[in-house]
Amino acid sequence: MPRSPLALAALATVAVPGLDAFDVRRPVHPGTDFDIAVVVDANRRRWVVRAPVHAAAGAALEAEAVLLDGLARASEAGTLPFAVPRPVGFAHLPEGGRAAVHAEIPGVALDVTRLVPGPGMCAAVGRAVAAIHELPVSVVEDAGLPAYDAQEYRARRQSEVDEAARTGKVPPTLLRRWEERLEDVALWRFQPTVVHGDLTNERILVRDDEVTGILHWGDASVADPADDLSWLLVAAPPEVADSIMEAYQLRRTELLDPYLTERALLAGELALARWLLYGVRSGDADVVADAVEMLEDLDAHTRPVPVGPAAATEPVPAVGSLV
Template sequence: MTGPGDDFDGGWDNLVTLVDSRWVHRSPRFPDREAQLRREAELLPWLAPQLPLPVPLPEVVSQHPLTVRYGYLPGGPCPGTSAAHGTAMGRFLKALHAVDPDQAVRHGARDAGSWHAELQETLARMERDVLPLLPDEVATTGRDLLSRMGVQPARSGVVHGDLGPEHIRVVGDRVGGVIDWGDSCVGDPALDLAWTMLGASPAFADALAAAYEPDEQTLARGRDWHLLGPWHEVLYGLGEGGPAFVESGLAGTVARLQR
């Protein structure tokens, strides 16, 4: 049995513990992460009935320190190789991105303007702190990527914002839940295609595309989000994460830009 002091997921933003093999407790690792945890607690109970897959239903159980809990959603990380998983996630994303964004903001989601302003700040940090670390052979490609990502997306929708293997929980051929909604907002739907379409296997990605039916503009933007992914790891390493994250993030950035 996992106790209250045992961090069982090692996330960047929150300390996550499993209590009595039943409850997931989450508390912010840093004070500036508290707001996003409160947004999750407000948004997800409203959002859950509109989605075809389970999501956490968090409730605040302590204010000092802030702690929210939800019932444990069983399963392991999604390997991104199963067509069945891809179909389920395509249907999930189609439903998520169709949610009324104005209603979502009323229920705690960050609005599109706030999201875009934060993106601009992040891109500026990447240009200042990450771009100079890139080798000359990919620096121009990296600069062009940052320029493209600064353009306002053609449409906005409710997005998860951090879909990857660890946040899609699977049990056999079934997707058991989608967790960790700290980055959710009204933003660019293509962001949710970064790993699901570009990082997963062809079987998963093709099945997701058949269910979701992205247009070419959205898919191209998803490719750019995929290229940008490791840049966030570098920024995290330059901040709280330390040199190991800088090294691995730069390696991933160069590899993706070269491809």
């Protein structure tokens, strides 16, 4: 059973001595792995309390806490142009594990549908993502989080595709296309970087044409930078995505990755395979049905389209169908 806001407020007062809770409310995007509440103290300061709902989330929170300490130092030094949710206190939970409390970062979740191309918010988002990828990999390694080289990461993606294929629920033409891209050695020659690992518009806080913070770092690793870019190529209008990518590339140093965008688009497609596998592993028929519907839609929009007497040899991009 989810913890009530009052129960979470009580945890916050334990985690932060002297915190006098005046009000408590649920956040707009609460998530599924944590019970979350925003606690307002008597001085109108706002605090976020997160309590894991299962053991895996608890383990992720502990690893994330170490990482956030390093990221906060990078933010204070100006290496990261945004804030991160640095924990200021913890409260032990009866079932094991700990709840964490951090000061709320000002801003609202990024709305990509309201972005306009140019040097404003688009550029800020591109620079923020690039700054993550410019961090030293030791920030992640010192926190005990995963680090992969390019071929190890490619093998992980191949394993996911193989497991998805065994479900019998992925259209054959889609499987063949994925396998061809995974077998293309040139596509997978990239320099691994620090990646957020679960970057979406809801993780990015903005205000006044600036990125103020990035949340939820529990899936961070050293891996393919394309993964952090896939969400915007799927969700943002093409001209907006172009502006973000231009700012991103200008912020990166020595970026020699001609297949970055292609891998990012592929990562967006493979996210559907992982959603399918999540539904199968958890026995959630609704998730499976949702994944199958999206996979079939993707397949329908990436099949060759007849042009005159012959068929086109290149598939039609389907990113718009996934929004």
